[in-house]
Amino acid sequence: MTTRGWEHFEHGADIGVRGCGPTLEASFEEAATALAAVVADPGTVRPLQSIAVACEAPALDILLVDFLNAIIYEMATSGLLFAAFHVTIDGARLRAEAKGEPFDAGRHEAAVEVKGATMTALKVEQLADGRWCAQCVVDV
Amino acid sequence: MPERRLNRIGEDEWEIAQEGAMRVPARIFASADLIAGLDDKVLEQAANVAMLPGIVEASYAMPDAHWGYGFPIGGVAAFDPEEGGVISAGGVGFDISCGVRTLLTGIGAGAITAQRERLADALFQRIPAGVGSHGEISLTPKDMDAMLRGGAAWAVGRGWGVAADLTRTEDYGCVAGAGPEFISAKAKERQKGEMGTLGSGNHYLEVQRVAAIFDEDAARAYGLKAGDAVVSIHCGSRGLGHQIGTEALREMALTAASHGIALPDRELACAPIASETGQRYLGAMRAAINCALANRQILTHLARSVFAAILPRAQLKLLYDVSHNTCKEETHTVAGRPRALYVHRKGATRALGPGHPALPPDLRAVGQPVLIGGTMGTSSWILRGTAEGMTRAFGSACHGAGRSLSRHAARQRWQGRAVIDSLAERGIIVRSRSAKGVAEEAPGAYKDVDAVVAAAHRARLATKVARLEPLICIKG
Numbered sequence: 001m002t003t004r005g006w007e008h009f010e011h012g013a014d015i016g017v018r019g020c021g022p023t024l025e026a027s028f029e030e031a032a033t034a035l036a037a038v039v040a041d042p043g044t045v046r047p048l049q050s051i052a053v054a055c056e057a058p059a060l061d062i063l064l065v066d067f068l069n070a071i072i073y074e075m076a077t078s079g080l081l082f083a084a085f086h087v088t089i090d091g092a093r094l095r096a097e098a099k100g101e102p103f104d105a106g107r108h109e110a111a112v113e114v115k116g117a118t119m120t121a122l123k124v125e126q127l128a129d130g131r132w133c134a135q136c137v138v139d140v
Numbered sequence: 141m142p143e144r145r146l147n148r149i150g151e152d153e154w155e156i157a158q159e160g161a162m163r164v165p166a167r168i169f170a171s172a173d174l175i176a177g178l179d180d181k182v183l184e185q186a187a188n189v190a191m192l193p194g195i196v197e198a199s200y201a202m203p204d205a206h207w208g209y210g211f212p213i214g215g216v217a218a219f220d221p222e223e224g225g226v227i228s229a230g231g232v233g234f235d236i237s238c239g240v241r242t243l244l245t246g247i248g249a250g251a252i253t254a255q256r257e258r259l260a261d262a263l264f265q266r267i268p269a270g271v272g273s274h275g276e277i278s279l280t281p282k283d284m285d286a287m288l289r290g291g292a293a294w295a296v297g298r299g300w301g302v303a304a305d306l307t308r309t310e311d312y313g314c315v316a317g318a319g320p321e322f323i324s325a326k327a328k329e330r331q332k333g334e335m336g337t338l339g340s341g342n343h344y345l346e347v348q349r350v351a352a353i354f355d356e357d358a359a360r361a362y363g364l365k366a367g368d369a370v371v372s373i374h375c376g377s378r379g380l381g382h383q384i385g386t387e388a389l390r391e392m393a394l395t396a397a398s399h400g401i402a403l404p405d406r407e408l409a410c411a412p413i414a415s416e417t418g419q420r421y422l423g424a425m426r427a428a429i430n431c432a433l434a435n436r437q438i439l440t441h442l443a444r445s446v447f448a449a450i451l452p453r454a455q456l457k458l459l460y461d462v463s464h465n466t467c468k469e470e471t472h473t474v475a476g477r478p479r480a481l482y483v484h485r486k487g488a489t490r491a492l493g494p495g496h497p498a499l500p501p502d503l504r505a506v507g508q509p510v511l512i513g514g515t516m517g518t519s520s521w522i523l524r525g526t527a528e529g530m531t532r533a534f535g536s537a538c539h540g541a542g543r544s545l546s547r548h549a550a551r552q553r554w555q556g557r558a559v560i561d562s563l564a565e566r567g568i569i570v571r572s573r574s575a576k577g578v579a580e581e582a583p584g585a586y587k588d589v590d591a592v593v594a595a596a597h598r599a600r601l602a603t604k605v606a607r608l609e610p611l612i613c614i615k616g
Contacts, residue, residue, distance in 0.1 A: 011545045012207035069386050076330050076379050103272040109269035111576035113340045115382040116233040118209050119406045139234045
C-alpha cells in the first residue's frame with residue numbers, strides 16, 4: 001500500500017476493510033472508502049450529494065466501528081453509494097462528510113449489502129513509519 | 141490451537157476437553173474430512189464460548205461450522221439464567237432469525253419446464269432482491285410495532301397468507317416477549333422500506349425439484365414426493381435485525397466488565413440474562429425474529445401471486461419455516477432434570493425430535509422438518525429432528541454448506557456471467573441484479589453441503605428425508 005490507500009483483506013465468510021494514511025483521519029477516510037467499495041466501485045460513483053455523520057466513542061477502535069456503522073446506516077436508509085469521505089477527529093469525537101450519489105442500477109453494479117461493522121480484526125494503530133492504519137471485518 | 145487437543149469421541153464427534161477458563165468442554169460434529177478442512181479459528185471460538193458464564197453441558201459446533209464473530213457460525217450454546225447464564229448478541233448474529241421456509245407446490249417439476257423462463261422472469265420482477273431494493277409495503281410507526289409483536293401472524297392478518305401457514309411456522313409464526321420499545325428509532329427507520337425484500341449475499345428464493353427421498357415415512361408426513369417442485373426462501377430480519385445486532389454488540393462489549401464478565405474475545409459480547417441489558421436485547425431480538433417471520437410470510441405471498449398467474453395448478457402450501465440465527469428459551473432435560481435454558485443457535489437450525497410439544501400435532505410423531513440451504517448450483521436438504529439430537533446438541537443441526545472461500549477470493553476466481561452460463565447449461569436458471577454478487581456466491585466458494593448433511597445424519601443430529609436440486613434461483 002502506498003502512503004495513502006485502502007484495501008480489502010480476507011475473512012472466511014465476509015470481508016475485511018483496511019485504510020491507511022498519513023493521519024488518523026486519513027486512515028478512517030480510506031477505511032470508509034474500502035467499506036463503500038464492498039458495495040460498489042467508488043470509481044463509478046460521482047460525489048454529487050453529501051451527508052454528515054457524527055459519533056463519539058470511548059476508544060479509537062470503537063470510534064472506527066461506530067463511524068463505519070454510521071456510513072452503513074446512511075447507505076441503507078438514504079439509498080446513496082459513496083465515493084469520498086472527509087473526517088475530523090477531536091479526542092473521542094468524530095465528524096465526517098460522505099459524498100456520493102443515489103444508487104442507479106443502470107450505471108452502478110452493486111455486489112452486496114453490508115449488515116454491520118464488527119470488532120473482528122479491529123485495529124486502529126500508528127505504524128513505526130508514522131502512518132496510521134484502521135481496519136475491521138464487515139458482515140455482509 | 142494444536143490439533144492434539146481435539147479428541148475423537150465418536151465417528152463424527154470430536155471434543156476439546158474442558159481446561160483453563162473453559163467451564164465445559166467444546167464438541168464438534170464433523171467427519172474426519174470436514175475436521176481436516178476446519179479453520180483453527182472455529183476450535184478457538186468454540187473453546188471461547190465454553191468460557192462464558194452459565195453455559196450448560198458443552199459449547200457445540202455443527203458440521204458446517206466456520207469462523208464467525210465471537211461464536212463460530214454453526215455454533216450452539218445453552219445458558220441457564222439461574223446459574224448466571226448470559227445472552228450474547230454475537231451468539232445470535234447480525235441477521236437475526238435468518239432462516240429458510242419451504243413451500244410445497246403439489247405439481248411435478250416437469251409441469252414447470254415449459255414455463256420455466258417465464259416463471260423465473262416473473263419471480264425476479266415480483267420479488268425485491270439485491271442491493272437497494274425496496275418492498276411495496278411501507279409501515280407507519282404503529283404498524284411497525286404491530287408487525288414486531290405479531291410476526292407472521294400479523295402478516296397473515298393483513299391478508300398475506302393463510303392461517304395454515306402459521307401452524308407450519310416455528311413458534312406458530314410469532315414469538316412471545318417481543319419488545320418493540322427496546323428497538324432504536326434507527327433500527328426501525330432501516331426497516332421501513334425493507335418489508336418483503338430478500339436482501340443480498342447468500343439470500344435467495346429458489347424453485348427446486350425433489351431429487352431423492354431417503355425416508356419414505358417422513359417424506360409422506362411432510363408431503364414430499366420425488367419429482368415434485370418446491371419453493372424455498374432464505375432470508376432474515378433485514379435492516380432491522382442488522383441494526384439491533386450492531387447496537388447490542390457495542391453495548392454488550394462495553395458493559396461486559398461491569399457485569400463481572402471477562403470476555404476472551406470482545407465479539408463474545410454478552411450480558412447476564414437477568415440484567416437490564418440482557419432483557420432489553422432479548423425483547424429487541426424477539427421482535428426481530430417476528431420481523432423475519434413476517435418478512436418471509438410476505439415473500440411467500442408474493443411467490444404465490446406469481447404462481448397463481450403462471451401456474452395456477454400449483455398450490456403453494458407451507459411445509460415449514462425455521463430460523464438459524466436465534467436465541468430461544470427452551471426446556472431441556474439435563475442429567476434427568478428439566479431446565480429452562482436460553483439456547484443460542486448461530487448458523488445452526490433448531491431440530492426438534494419426535495414428540496416435542498412445540499411441534500404442530502400433524503408433525504409431532506415424525507419430528508421437525510430441518511431445512512438446509514445449499515448454493516445455487518448444489519443441493520438443498522430436508523432433514524428431520526431426532527430424539528438423539530435433542531440430547532446431543534439441544535435439538536440442533538447444521539444450517540447450510542458454509543463458505544470455504546472468501547468473497548474476495550471468489551470474485552478473483554469466477555466471473556458472474558460465466559457462473560450463470562454454466563449453471564444454465566445444467567438447467568438451472570439464475571436471475572440476479574448483480575454479476576459481482578453471483579461471482580461471490582459461486583457454488584465453488586462453499587463447502588460440500590452433501591458432506592455436511594451426511595455428517596449431521598451420521599451423528600443423528602437430524603436425519604435425511606429429501607434432497608432438493610435447484611431449477612430457478614432468484615439471487616439476492
